[in-house]
Amino acid sequence: MRAVGQVLTTFLCAAYATGTIIQSYNPVPIYTESGYFSLQANGVRVPVHAFDGYAYAHFSFGDGPVTLNITSKQQTSISSFSISPTRLGLDKTAVISANSISVTLAKPEYLIIHSSGVEELILAADPLETNVPPSSGTGIFNVVSQYGADASGTKSSTTAFQNAIRAAGARGQGSIVYVPPGVYPVGNLVLPSDVSLYLAPSSSLRFTANSSEYTTDWKKTSQNLNGTEWIRTAPGSRNIKIFGRGTIDANGKYAQQTGKFIAHAVVPLNTTNFVFDGPVIRDGGSWTLVPTRSSYVTINHAKVFNRMNLGENDAVDVQESQHVVVKNTVAISLDDPFSTKTWDATTDIAVSYPGVPQPIYDVTFSNCLAWTHCYGFKVGQGTLQEQAKIRFEDSTVYDAAVGLGVHHKWGYATAEDIQFKNMAVEKLHGNNDGHQTWLAVFVQEGHPGEIGTISRVNVENVRVLTRGTTAALVQGVDGALVSNVELRDVWFQDLERVATTLAEMSITQTNFSSNVVVKG
Ligand SMILES: *[C@@H]1O[C@H](CO)[C@@H](O)[C@H](O)[C@H]1NC(C)=O
Ligand SMILES: *[C@@H]1O[C@H](CO)[C@@H](O)[C@H](O)[C@H]1NC(C)=O
Ligand SMILES: *[C@@H]1O[C@H](CO)[C@@H](O)[C@H](O)[C@H]1NC(C)=O
Ligand SMILES: *[C@@H]1O[C@H](CO)[C@@H](O)[C@H](O)[C@H]1NC(C)=O
Ligand SMILES: *[C@@H]1O[C@H](CO)[C@@H](O)[C@H](O)[C@H]1NC(C)=O
Secondary structure (H helix, E strand, O other): OOOHHHHHHHHHHHHHHHOOEEEEOOOOOOOOEOOOEEEEEOOEEEOEEEOOOEEEEEEEEEOOOEEEEEEEOOOOOOOOEEEEOHHHOHHHHOEEEOOEEEEEEOOOOEEEEEEOOOOEEEEEEEEOOOOOOOOOOOOEEEOOOOOOOOOEOOOOOHHHHHHHHHHHHHHOOOEEEEEOOEEEEOOOEEEOOOEEEEEOOOEEEEOOOOHHHOOOOEEEOOOOEEEEEEEEEOOOEEEEEEEEOOEEEOOHHHHHHHHOEEEEEEEOEOEEEEEEEOOEEEOOOOOOEOOEOOEEEEEEOOEEEOOOOOOOOOOEEEEOOEEEEEEEEEEEEOOOOEEEEEOOOOOHHHOOOOOOOOOEEEEEEEEEEEEEOOEEEEEEEEEOOOEEEEEEEEEEEEEEOEEEEEEEEEOOOOEEEEEEEEEEEOOEOOOEOOEOEEEEEEEOOOOOOOOOOEEEEEEEEEEEOOOEOOOEEEEOEOOEOEEEEEEEEEEEOOOOEEOOOOHHHOEEEOOOEEEEEEEO
Protein backbone atom coordinates (compact mmCIF):
# COMPACT_ATOMS: atom_id res chain seq x y z
CA MET A 1 0.00 0.00 0.00
CA ARG A 2 1.27 3.43 -0.84
CA ALA A 3 1.75 6.09 1.77
CA VAL A 4 -0.26 9.27 1.54
CA GLY A 5 2.81 11.28 0.58
CA GLN A 6 3.66 8.88 -2.20
CA VAL A 7 0.22 8.98 -3.68
CA LEU A 8 0.39 12.71 -3.60
CA THR A 9 3.84 12.72 -5.20
CA THR A 10 2.79 10.31 -7.92
CA PHE A 11 -0.12 12.42 -8.43
CA LEU A 12 1.56 15.76 -8.50
CA CYS A 13 3.46 14.34 -11.48
CA ALA A 14 0.22 13.44 -13.16
CA ALA A 15 -1.10 16.79 -12.10
CA TYR A 16 1.00 18.60 -14.68
CA ALA A 17 -0.86 16.69 -17.34
CA THR A 18 -4.37 16.95 -15.95
CA GLY A 19 -4.22 20.01 -13.74
CA THR A 20 -6.01 18.03 -11.06
CA ILE A 21 -4.48 17.12 -7.72
CA ILE A 22 -5.86 14.08 -5.91
CA GLN A 23 -5.18 13.10 -2.32
CA SER A 24 -6.05 9.51 -1.59
CA TYR A 25 -5.61 8.26 1.98
CA ASN A 26 -4.23 4.98 3.21
CA PRO A 27 -6.87 2.97 5.02
CA VAL A 28 -6.60 2.84 8.79
CA PRO A 29 -5.55 -0.79 9.45
CA ILE A 30 -8.49 -1.56 11.76
CA TYR A 31 -11.01 -1.00 8.95
CA THR A 32 -11.76 -3.56 6.29
CA GLU A 33 -11.93 -2.99 2.59
CA SER A 34 -15.28 -3.19 0.86
CA GLY A 35 -16.00 -6.46 -0.86
CA TYR A 36 -18.49 -4.70 -3.10
CA PHE A 37 -16.69 -1.77 -4.69
CA SER A 38 -13.37 -0.46 -5.82
CA LEU A 39 -12.77 3.13 -6.83
CA GLN A 40 -10.32 5.09 -8.92
CA ALA A 41 -10.13 8.86 -9.19
CA ASN A 42 -8.33 9.90 -12.38
CA GLY A 43 -6.68 6.51 -12.23
CA VAL A 44 -5.52 6.80 -8.59
CA ARG A 45 -6.81 4.04 -6.35
CA VAL A 46 -9.02 5.30 -3.52
CA PRO A 47 -9.65 2.77 -0.72
CA VAL A 48 -13.30 1.86 -0.15
CA HIS A 49 -14.22 0.94 3.42
CA ALA A 50 -16.75 -1.74 4.27
CA PHE A 51 -19.32 -0.64 6.81
CA ASP A 52 -22.57 -1.93 8.19
CA GLY A 53 -25.09 -1.74 5.36
CA TYR A 54 -23.06 0.49 3.06
CA ALA A 55 -19.51 1.23 1.96
CA TYR A 56 -17.73 4.57 1.96
CA ALA A 57 -14.72 6.17 0.35
CA HIS A 58 -13.05 9.45 1.19
CA PHE A 59 -10.51 11.48 -0.77
CA SER A 60 -9.78 15.10 -1.67
CA PHE A 61 -9.18 16.82 -4.96
CA GLY A 62 -8.64 20.25 -6.38
CA ASP A 63 -7.67 22.30 -9.39
CA GLY A 64 -9.71 20.48 -11.96
CA PRO A 65 -12.34 17.90 -12.67
CA VAL A 66 -12.00 14.31 -11.59
CA THR A 67 -13.30 11.23 -13.32
CA LEU A 68 -14.34 8.49 -10.94
CA ASN A 69 -14.42 4.88 -11.94
CA ILE A 70 -16.59 2.87 -9.55
CA THR A 71 -16.32 -0.86 -10.09
CA SER A 72 -18.82 -3.31 -8.65
CA LYS A 73 -16.55 -6.22 -7.62
CA GLN A 74 -19.23 -8.89 -7.35
CA GLN A 75 -21.17 -8.14 -10.49
CA THR A 76 -20.26 -8.65 -14.11
CA SER A 77 -22.64 -5.94 -15.23
CA ILE A 78 -24.59 -3.07 -13.76
CA SER A 79 -28.14 -2.75 -15.00
CA SER A 80 -29.15 0.51 -13.34
CA PHE A 81 -27.95 3.00 -10.79
CA SER A 82 -28.80 6.31 -9.14
CA ILE A 83 -26.54 9.07 -7.92
CA SER A 84 -27.83 11.29 -5.14
CA PRO A 85 -28.19 14.28 -4.89
CA THR A 86 -30.14 13.96 -8.13
CA ARG A 87 -30.15 17.75 -8.52
CA LEU A 88 -26.49 17.45 -9.62
CA GLY A 89 -27.70 15.57 -12.71
CA LEU A 90 -24.85 13.06 -12.48
CA ASP A 91 -27.19 10.15 -13.27
CA LYS A 92 -27.47 11.62 -16.73
CA THR A 93 -23.77 12.10 -17.41
CA ALA A 94 -22.46 8.90 -15.82
CA VAL A 95 -21.62 6.03 -18.15
CA ILE A 96 -21.85 2.30 -17.46
CA SER A 97 -19.38 -0.05 -19.01
CA ALA A 98 -19.79 -3.68 -17.90
CA ASN A 99 -19.47 -3.61 -14.09
CA SER A 100 -18.16 -0.08 -13.71
CA ILE A 101 -19.68 3.37 -13.63
CA SER A 102 -17.69 6.34 -14.76
CA VAL A 103 -18.71 9.82 -13.64
CA THR A 104 -16.97 13.18 -13.73
CA LEU A 105 -17.15 15.71 -10.91
CA ALA A 106 -16.33 19.34 -11.61
CA LYS A 107 -15.90 20.05 -7.92
CA PRO A 108 -15.90 18.16 -4.61
CA GLU A 109 -19.28 16.68 -3.66
CA TYR A 110 -20.67 14.04 -1.35
CA LEU A 111 -22.59 11.40 -3.27
CA ILE A 112 -24.64 8.31 -2.54
CA ILE A 113 -24.41 5.83 -5.37
CA HIS A 114 -26.88 3.00 -5.56
CA SER A 115 -26.48 0.41 -8.25
CA SER A 116 -29.12 -2.26 -8.43
CA GLY A 117 -28.51 -5.43 -6.46
CA VAL A 118 -25.79 -4.12 -4.12
CA GLU A 119 -25.57 -1.90 -1.08
CA GLU A 120 -24.99 1.84 -1.33
CA LEU A 121 -21.59 3.42 -1.81
CA ILE A 122 -20.99 6.78 -0.15
CA LEU A 123 -18.43 8.79 -1.99
CA ALA A 124 -17.06 11.74 -0.04
CA ALA A 125 -14.89 13.97 -2.21
CA ASP A 126 -13.48 16.87 -0.22
CA PRO A 127 -11.62 19.93 -1.36
CA LEU A 128 -7.85 19.77 -0.90
CA GLU A 129 -6.81 20.48 2.67
CA THR A 130 -5.75 24.02 3.29
CA ASN A 131 -3.56 25.13 6.20
CA VAL A 132 -2.13 21.66 6.76
CA PRO A 133 0.07 22.12 9.82
CA PRO A 134 3.63 20.80 9.99
CA SER A 135 4.04 17.76 12.23
CA SER A 136 6.48 19.59 14.50
CA GLY A 137 7.70 23.08 15.27
CA THR A 138 6.62 26.10 17.26
CA GLY A 139 3.06 25.77 18.47
CA ILE A 140 2.75 22.13 17.36
CA PHE A 141 2.15 19.51 20.02
CA ASN A 142 2.63 16.13 18.35
CA VAL A 143 0.97 13.39 20.40
CA VAL A 144 3.39 10.71 19.12
CA SER A 145 6.82 12.31 18.71
CA GLN A 146 6.56 14.62 21.73
CA TYR A 147 4.09 12.93 24.06
CA GLY A 148 4.64 9.24 23.39
CA ALA A 149 1.24 8.16 22.13
CA ASP A 150 1.29 4.62 20.69
CA ALA A 151 0.09 4.81 17.09
CA SER A 152 -0.43 1.05 16.87
CA GLY A 153 -3.72 1.17 18.72
CA THR A 154 -2.72 -1.57 21.15
CA LYS A 155 -2.69 0.60 24.24
CA SER A 156 -4.41 3.65 25.63
CA SER A 157 -3.16 7.01 24.38
CA THR A 158 -5.15 8.98 26.91
CA THR A 159 -2.21 10.27 28.95
CA ALA A 160 -0.23 11.33 25.88
CA PHE A 161 -3.20 13.19 24.40
CA GLN A 162 -4.13 14.86 27.65
CA ASN A 163 -0.53 16.00 28.21
CA ALA A 164 -0.32 17.37 24.68
CA ILE A 165 -3.65 19.20 25.13
CA ARG A 166 -2.52 20.63 28.49
CA ALA A 167 0.73 21.96 27.01
CA ALA A 168 -1.04 23.38 23.96
CA GLY A 169 -3.58 25.04 26.25
CA ALA A 170 -0.84 26.60 28.36
CA ARG A 171 0.58 28.22 25.23
CA GLY A 172 -2.79 29.00 23.56
CA GLN A 173 -2.39 31.28 20.52
CA GLY A 174 -3.82 28.74 18.11
CA SER A 175 -1.52 25.93 19.23
CA ILE A 176 -2.18 22.67 17.43
CA VAL A 177 -2.39 19.22 18.95
CA TYR A 178 -1.13 17.15 16.01
CA VAL A 179 -2.30 13.57 15.54
CA PRO A 180 -0.24 11.64 12.95
CA PRO A 181 -1.48 8.52 11.12
CA GLY A 182 -2.30 5.67 13.49
CA VAL A 183 -4.98 4.29 15.78
CA TYR A 184 -5.44 5.85 19.21
CA PRO A 185 -7.80 4.54 21.88
CA VAL A 186 -8.40 7.64 24.02
CA GLY A 187 -10.41 8.79 27.01
CA ASN A 188 -12.09 12.20 27.27
CA LEU A 189 -10.39 15.00 25.40
CA VAL A 190 -11.31 18.45 26.72
CA LEU A 191 -10.04 21.17 24.41
CA PRO A 192 -9.20 24.54 25.95
CA SER A 193 -9.42 27.99 24.34
CA ASP A 194 -7.21 28.87 21.38
CA VAL A 195 -6.23 25.25 20.69
CA SER A 196 -6.86 23.18 17.57
CA LEU A 197 -6.93 19.43 17.22
CA TYR A 198 -5.54 18.29 13.87
CA LEU A 199 -6.27 14.75 12.70
CA ALA A 200 -3.93 13.80 9.87
CA PRO A 201 -5.23 11.54 7.10
CA SER A 202 -5.15 7.86 8.17
CA SER A 203 -5.45 8.67 11.87
CA SER A 204 -8.31 7.31 13.97
CA LEU A 205 -9.32 8.22 17.50
CA ARG A 206 -11.22 5.37 19.13
CA PHE A 207 -13.75 5.37 21.91
CA THR A 208 -13.07 2.36 24.13
CA ALA A 209 -16.45 2.19 25.92
CA ASN A 210 -14.66 1.31 29.16
CA SER A 211 -16.51 3.51 31.64
CA SER A 212 -13.53 3.65 34.01
CA GLU A 213 -11.62 5.61 31.35
CA TYR A 214 -14.27 8.35 30.98
CA THR A 215 -16.28 10.79 33.04
CA THR A 216 -19.89 9.69 33.35
CA ASP A 217 -21.71 12.81 32.24
CA TRP A 218 -25.23 11.50 31.84
CA LYS A 219 -27.48 8.51 31.84
CA LYS A 220 -29.73 8.18 28.82
CA THR A 221 -33.01 6.92 30.22
CA SER A 222 -34.32 5.65 26.89
CA GLN A 223 -31.19 3.53 26.36
CA ASN A 224 -30.63 2.76 30.05
CA LEU A 225 -26.95 3.44 29.50
CA ASN A 226 -24.47 5.84 31.03
CA GLY A 227 -22.48 8.01 28.70
CA THR A 228 -19.93 10.74 28.26
CA GLU A 229 -19.20 13.86 26.24
CA TRP A 230 -16.15 12.19 24.70
CA ILE A 231 -14.36 14.99 22.80
CA ARG A 232 -15.58 18.31 24.08
CA THR A 233 -14.63 21.90 24.70
CA ALA A 234 -13.79 23.39 28.09
CA PRO A 235 -16.60 25.41 29.73
CA GLY A 236 -16.52 29.09 28.73
CA SER A 237 -13.89 28.45 26.03
CA ARG A 238 -13.37 30.14 22.66
CA ASN A 239 -11.54 29.78 19.35
CA ILE A 240 -11.31 25.99 19.17
CA LYS A 241 -11.02 24.00 15.97
CA ILE A 242 -11.07 20.29 15.09
CA PHE A 243 -9.85 19.70 11.56
CA GLY A 244 -8.00 17.43 9.15
CA ARG A 245 -8.88 14.30 7.22
CA GLY A 246 -8.66 11.70 9.99
CA THR A 247 -11.43 9.69 11.65
CA ILE A 248 -13.18 9.91 14.99
CA ASP A 249 -14.56 6.46 15.75
CA ALA A 250 -17.23 6.31 18.46
CA ASN A 251 -17.20 2.50 18.34
CA GLY A 252 -20.94 2.62 18.86
CA LYS A 253 -22.08 -0.93 18.27
CA TYR A 254 -19.50 -2.26 20.70
CA ALA A 255 -20.30 0.57 23.14
CA GLN A 256 -24.03 -0.13 23.14
CA GLN A 257 -23.89 -3.90 23.10
CA THR A 258 -20.70 -4.91 24.91
CA GLY A 259 -19.12 -1.95 26.72
CA LYS A 260 -22.55 -0.73 27.87
CA PHE A 261 -21.19 2.80 27.98
CA ILE A 262 -21.85 5.26 25.16
CA ALA A 263 -20.55 8.58 23.90
CA HIS A 264 -21.68 11.79 22.37
CA ALA A 265 -18.61 11.79 20.15
CA VAL A 266 -17.83 15.45 19.45
CA VAL A 267 -19.49 18.05 21.66
CA PRO A 268 -18.75 21.75 21.26
CA LEU A 269 -20.12 22.58 24.72
CA ASN A 270 -20.46 26.06 26.20
CA THR A 271 -17.96 27.43 23.69
CA THR A 272 -17.87 30.22 21.12
CA ASN A 273 -16.09 30.52 17.76
CA PHE A 274 -15.84 26.79 17.23
CA VAL A 275 -14.97 25.17 13.90
CA PHE A 276 -15.19 21.53 12.85
CA ASP A 277 -13.80 21.00 9.36
CA GLY A 278 -12.99 17.77 7.62
CA PRO A 279 -12.79 14.61 9.72
CA VAL A 280 -14.97 11.55 9.31
CA ILE A 281 -16.95 10.58 12.40
CA ARG A 282 -18.12 6.98 12.35
CA ASP A 283 -20.17 4.49 14.28
CA GLY A 284 -21.95 6.76 16.74
CA GLY A 285 -23.60 4.74 19.52
CA SER A 286 -25.50 7.77 20.74
CA TRP A 287 -25.83 11.30 19.32
CA THR A 288 -22.68 11.98 17.42
CA LEU A 289 -21.82 15.60 16.62
CA VAL A 290 -23.67 17.69 19.14
CA PRO A 291 -23.06 21.47 19.36
CA THR A 292 -24.59 22.37 22.72
CA ARG A 293 -25.08 25.69 24.55
CA SER A 294 -22.57 27.27 22.18
CA SER A 295 -22.50 30.20 19.79
CA TYR A 296 -20.80 30.94 16.47
CA VAL A 297 -20.26 27.32 15.55
CA THR A 298 -19.28 26.22 12.04
CA ILE A 299 -19.52 22.59 11.00
CA ASN A 300 -18.07 22.14 7.53
CA HIS A 301 -17.20 19.00 5.55
CA ALA A 302 -18.38 16.70 8.30
CA LYS A 303 -18.98 13.13 7.24
CA VAL A 304 -20.94 11.26 9.86
CA PHE A 305 -21.17 7.58 8.98
CA ASN A 306 -23.33 5.75 11.52
CA ARG A 307 -24.97 2.36 11.32
CA MET A 308 -28.44 1.85 9.89
CA ASN A 309 -29.21 -0.83 12.47
CA LEU A 310 -28.26 0.84 15.76
CA GLY A 311 -30.82 2.93 17.64
CA GLU A 312 -30.50 6.46 19.06
CA ASN A 313 -27.52 7.21 16.85
CA ASP A 314 -28.52 10.68 15.61
CA ALA A 315 -25.73 12.24 13.59
CA VAL A 316 -25.83 16.05 13.97
CA ASP A 317 -27.95 17.45 16.81
CA VAL A 318 -27.69 21.18 17.40
CA GLN A 319 -28.88 21.93 20.92
CA GLU A 320 -29.56 25.22 22.70
CA SER A 321 -27.08 27.12 20.52
CA GLN A 322 -27.03 30.33 18.47
CA HIS A 323 -25.40 31.38 15.18
CA VAL A 324 -24.62 27.88 13.96
CA VAL A 325 -23.89 26.85 10.38
CA VAL A 326 -23.76 23.21 9.31
CA LYS A 327 -22.69 23.04 5.68
CA ASN A 328 -21.28 20.65 3.09
CA THR A 329 -22.04 17.73 5.34
CA VAL A 330 -23.25 14.17 4.81
CA ALA A 331 -24.91 12.32 7.68
CA ILE A 332 -26.12 8.73 7.69
CA SER A 333 -27.82 7.25 10.72
CA LEU A 334 -30.76 5.06 11.67
CA ASP A 335 -32.00 7.89 13.92
CA ASP A 336 -32.26 11.55 12.85
CA PRO A 337 -29.22 12.75 10.86
CA PHE A 338 -29.90 16.51 11.16
CA SER A 339 -32.01 18.03 13.94
CA THR A 340 -32.30 20.87 16.45
CA LYS A 341 -33.35 20.48 20.08
CA THR A 342 -33.73 22.25 23.42
CA TRP A 343 -34.08 20.85 26.93
CA ASP A 344 -34.43 21.94 30.53
CA ALA A 345 -32.09 21.57 33.47
CA THR A 346 -33.56 18.23 34.51
CA THR A 347 -33.40 16.45 31.13
CA ASP A 348 -31.31 13.28 31.45
CA ILE A 349 -28.49 14.16 29.08
CA ALA A 350 -28.49 17.85 30.09
CA VAL A 351 -28.05 17.64 33.85
CA SER A 352 -24.32 18.26 33.80
CA TYR A 353 -24.22 20.87 31.01
CA PRO A 354 -22.62 24.11 32.21
CA GLY A 355 -24.90 27.10 32.80
CA VAL A 356 -28.64 27.27 32.33
CA PRO A 357 -30.83 26.08 29.45
CA GLN A 358 -30.74 28.36 26.42
CA PRO A 359 -33.03 29.00 23.47
CA ILE A 360 -31.80 27.95 20.05
CA TYR A 361 -31.85 30.44 17.17
CA ASP A 362 -30.12 31.31 13.94
CA VAL A 363 -29.11 27.84 12.82
CA THR A 364 -28.56 27.09 9.12
CA PHE A 365 -28.09 23.72 7.48
CA SER A 366 -26.83 24.17 3.93
CA ASN A 367 -25.77 21.70 1.23
CA CYS A 368 -26.30 18.68 3.46
CA LEU A 369 -27.15 15.12 2.46
CA ALA A 370 -29.22 12.86 4.72
CA TRP A 371 -29.98 9.14 4.83
CA THR A 372 -31.94 7.63 7.72
CA HIS A 373 -34.82 5.42 8.85
CA CYS A 374 -36.30 8.47 10.67
CA TYR A 375 -36.56 12.15 9.61
CA GLY A 376 -34.13 13.61 7.09
CA PHE A 377 -34.15 17.18 8.45
CA LYS A 378 -36.05 18.05 11.62
CA VAL A 379 -36.77 20.62 14.27
CA GLY A 380 -37.54 18.68 17.45
CA GLN A 381 -38.64 16.70 19.23
CA GLY A 382 -37.38 18.53 22.35
CA THR A 383 -38.69 22.10 22.43
CA LEU A 384 -38.37 22.91 26.11
CA GLN A 385 -36.78 26.28 25.26
CA GLU A 386 -37.74 28.37 22.24
CA GLN A 387 -36.51 27.32 18.80
CA ALA A 388 -36.40 30.10 16.21
CA LYS A 389 -34.87 31.04 12.89
CA ILE A 390 -33.92 27.54 11.84
CA ARG A 391 -33.06 27.22 8.14
CA PHE A 392 -32.66 24.09 6.06
CA GLU A 393 -31.52 24.93 2.55
CA ASP A 394 -29.97 23.46 -0.60
CA SER A 395 -30.07 20.00 0.93
CA THR A 396 -31.20 16.52 -0.02
CA VAL A 397 -32.93 13.64 1.69
CA TYR A 398 -31.61 10.56 -0.08
CA ASP A 399 -33.96 8.24 1.83
CA ALA A 400 -35.96 8.53 5.06
CA ALA A 401 -39.31 7.67 6.67
CA VAL A 402 -40.19 11.37 6.84
CA GLY A 403 -38.38 13.87 4.66
CA LEU A 404 -38.79 17.26 6.32
CA GLY A 405 -40.24 17.82 9.75
CA VAL A 406 -41.05 19.99 12.70
CA HIS A 407 -42.05 17.64 15.49
CA HIS A 408 -42.95 19.46 18.69
CA LYS A 409 -43.26 16.58 21.11
CA TRP A 410 -41.68 17.73 24.37
CA GLY A 411 -41.96 21.07 26.15
CA TYR A 412 -44.13 24.18 26.25
CA ALA A 413 -41.93 26.56 24.24
CA THR A 414 -42.60 27.79 20.72
CA ALA A 415 -40.94 26.66 17.53
CA GLU A 416 -41.11 29.51 15.04
CA ASP A 417 -39.60 31.00 11.91
CA ILE A 418 -38.52 27.77 10.29
CA GLN A 419 -37.61 27.45 6.64
CA PHE A 420 -37.11 24.57 4.25
CA LYS A 421 -35.83 26.05 0.99
CA ASN A 422 -34.35 24.45 -2.12
CA MET A 423 -34.70 20.96 -0.70
CA ALA A 424 -35.19 17.59 -2.34
CA VAL A 425 -36.87 14.48 -0.97
CA GLU A 426 -35.75 11.63 -3.17
CA LYS A 427 -36.93 8.42 -1.53
CA LEU A 428 -39.06 7.40 1.46
CA HIS A 429 -39.37 3.99 3.08
CA GLY A 430 -40.74 2.27 6.17
CA ASN A 431 -42.46 4.51 8.67
CA ASN A 432 -41.74 6.50 11.80
CA ASP A 433 -44.53 6.31 14.35
CA GLY A 434 -46.99 5.60 11.55
CA HIS A 435 -45.71 8.32 9.23
CA GLN A 436 -44.15 7.90 5.84
CA THR A 437 -44.40 11.29 4.20
CA TRP A 438 -42.42 14.10 2.63
CA LEU A 439 -43.56 16.67 5.24
CA ALA A 440 -44.65 16.44 8.88
CA VAL A 441 -45.14 19.67 10.82
CA PHE A 442 -47.03 18.80 13.97
CA VAL A 443 -47.53 19.13 17.68
CA GLN A 444 -47.80 15.98 19.71
CA GLU A 445 -48.67 15.87 23.39
CA GLY A 446 -45.62 13.89 24.52
CA HIS A 447 -46.52 14.11 28.21
CA PRO A 448 -50.05 14.95 29.38
CA GLY A 449 -50.68 18.69 29.01
CA GLU A 450 -47.17 19.40 27.73
CA ILE A 451 -47.73 21.21 24.43
CA GLY A 452 -46.40 24.24 22.55
CA THR A 453 -47.10 26.03 19.30
CA ILE A 454 -45.39 26.03 15.93
CA SER A 455 -45.61 29.14 13.80
CA ARG A 456 -44.20 30.71 10.66
CA VAL A 457 -43.00 27.74 8.67
CA ASN A 458 -41.87 28.36 5.09
CA VAL A 459 -41.57 25.55 2.60
CA GLU A 460 -40.18 26.81 -0.67
CA ASN A 461 -38.84 25.20 -3.83
CA VAL A 462 -38.90 21.58 -2.75
CA ARG A 463 -38.59 18.70 -5.21
CA VAL A 464 -40.61 15.77 -3.97
CA LEU A 465 -39.62 12.68 -5.93
CA THR A 466 -41.53 10.40 -3.55
CA ARG A 467 -44.46 11.70 -1.50
CA GLY A 468 -44.82 8.67 0.78
CA THR A 469 -47.75 6.46 1.68
CA THR A 470 -49.35 8.36 4.58
CA ALA A 471 -50.80 11.85 4.81
CA ALA A 472 -48.53 14.85 5.14
CA LEU A 473 -49.27 16.81 8.31
CA VAL A 474 -49.61 20.42 9.28
CA GLN A 475 -51.40 19.72 12.50
CA GLY A 476 -51.60 21.15 16.01
CA VAL A 477 -53.47 19.99 19.07
CA ASP A 478 -56.24 21.57 21.12
CA GLY A 479 -54.47 24.49 22.83
CA ALA A 480 -51.35 24.55 20.61
CA LEU A 481 -51.88 25.46 16.99
CA VAL A 482 -49.63 25.25 13.99
CA SER A 483 -50.07 28.63 12.31
CA ASN A 484 -48.83 30.67 9.38
CA VAL A 485 -47.45 27.97 7.16
CA GLU A 486 -46.58 29.03 3.63
CA LEU A 487 -45.84 26.57 0.83
CA ARG A 488 -44.42 27.75 -2.48
CA ASP A 489 -43.08 25.90 -5.52
CA VAL A 490 -43.36 22.38 -4.21
CA TRP A 491 -42.77 20.15 -7.21
CA PHE A 492 -43.99 16.56 -7.28
CA GLN A 493 -42.53 13.93 -9.55
CA ASP A 494 -45.87 12.11 -9.82
CA LEU A 495 -47.63 15.31 -10.93
CA GLU A 496 -44.68 16.42 -13.05
CA ARG A 497 -45.41 19.97 -11.87
CA VAL A 498 -45.70 22.25 -8.88
CA ALA A 499 -48.66 21.36 -6.65
CA THR A 500 -51.30 24.06 -6.35
CA THR A 501 -53.42 22.85 -3.44
CA LEU A 502 -52.83 21.30 -0.03
CA ALA A 503 -54.59 18.17 -1.26
CA GLU A 504 -52.16 17.88 -4.16
CA MET A 505 -49.37 17.97 -1.58
CA SER A 506 -51.07 15.19 0.44
CA ILE A 507 -51.48 17.68 3.31
CA THR A 508 -54.74 16.28 4.60
CA GLN A 509 -54.12 16.23 8.34
CA THR A 510 -54.62 19.87 9.22
CA ASN A 511 -56.58 19.90 12.49
CA PHE A 512 -55.72 22.75 14.84
CA SER A 513 -53.86 24.70 12.21
CA SER A 514 -54.47 28.20 10.92
CA ASN A 515 -53.42 30.18 7.91
CA VAL A 516 -51.85 27.35 5.95
CA VAL A 517 -51.48 28.67 2.42
CA VAL A 518 -50.15 27.59 -0.94
CA LYS A 519 -48.52 30.57 -2.70
CA GLY A 520 -47.31 31.18 -6.19
C1 LIG B 1 -12.77 1.15 -14.58
O1 LIG B 1 -11.80 0.34 -13.94
C2 LIG B 1 -11.91 -1.03 -14.28
C3 LIG B 1 -10.98 -1.80 -13.39
O2 LIG B 1 -9.76 -1.14 -13.24
C4 LIG B 1 -11.62 -1.18 -15.77
O3 LIG B 1 -11.72 -2.53 -16.15
C5 LIG B 1 -12.64 -0.35 -16.54
O4 LIG B 1 -12.35 -0.39 -17.91
C6 LIG B 1 -12.64 1.09 -16.07
N1 LIG B 1 -13.77 1.74 -16.68
C7 LIG B 1 -13.69 2.94 -17.21
C8 LIG B 1 -14.97 3.49 -17.75
O5 LIG B 1 -12.65 3.58 -17.27
C1 LIG C 1 -10.90 -0.51 31.79
O1 LIG C 1 -9.98 0.48 32.18
C2 LIG C 1 -9.36 0.21 33.40
C3 LIG C 1 -8.54 1.44 33.76
O2 LIG C 1 -7.70 1.78 32.69
C4 LIG C 1 -8.52 -1.05 33.29
O3 LIG C 1 -7.92 -1.35 34.52
C5 LIG C 1 -9.42 -2.19 32.86
O4 LIG C 1 -8.66 -3.34 32.60
C6 LIG C 1 -10.19 -1.83 31.59
N1 LIG C 1 -11.18 -2.85 31.31
C7 LIG C 1 -11.22 -3.47 30.15
C8 LIG C 1 -12.33 -4.46 29.97
O5 LIG C 1 -10.43 -3.26 29.25
C1 LIG D 1 -24.26 4.60 35.79
O1 LIG D 1 -23.28 5.15 36.63
C2 LIG D 1 -23.64 5.13 38.00
C3 LIG D 1 -22.54 5.82 38.78
O2 LIG D 1 -22.11 6.96 38.15
C4 LIG D 1 -23.80 3.70 38.46
O3 LIG D 1 -24.21 3.69 39.81
C5 LIG D 1 -24.83 3.03 37.60
O4 LIG D 1 -24.88 1.66 37.92
C6 LIG D 1 -24.49 3.15 36.14
N1 LIG D 1 -25.61 2.66 35.37
C7 LIG D 1 -25.46 1.85 34.33
C8 LIG D 1 -26.70 1.47 33.60
O5 LIG D 1 -24.36 1.46 33.96
C1 LIG E 1 -21.22 29.39 28.97
O1 LIG E 1 -21.85 29.29 30.24
C2 LIG E 1 -21.91 30.50 30.96
C3 LIG E 1 -22.59 30.22 32.29
O2 LIG E 1 -22.06 29.12 32.90
C4 LIG E 1 -22.72 31.54 30.19
O3 LIG E 1 -22.69 32.77 30.86
C5 LIG E 1 -22.10 31.70 28.79
O4 LIG E 1 -22.93 32.55 28.03
C6 LIG E 1 -22.02 30.35 28.10
N1 LIG E 1 -21.39 30.50 26.80
C7 LIG E 1 -22.05 30.27 25.66
C8 LIG E 1 -21.26 30.44 24.41
O5 LIG E 1 -23.22 29.94 25.63
C1 LIG F 1 -59.66 16.14 13.13
O1 LIG F 1 -60.79 16.68 13.78
C2 LIG F 1 -62.01 15.99 13.45
C3 LIG F 1 -63.15 16.75 14.08
O2 LIG F 1 -62.86 17.11 15.42
C4 LIG F 1 -61.90 14.56 13.97
O3 LIG F 1 -63.06 13.85 13.62
C5 LIG F 1 -60.70 13.90 13.33
O4 LIG F 1 -60.51 12.62 13.88
C6 LIG F 1 -59.46 14.71 13.54
N1 LIG F 1 -58.40 14.16 12.76
C7 LIG F 1 -57.23 13.91 13.27
C8 LIG F 1 -56.23 13.34 12.31
O5 LIG F 1 -56.91 14.12 14.43
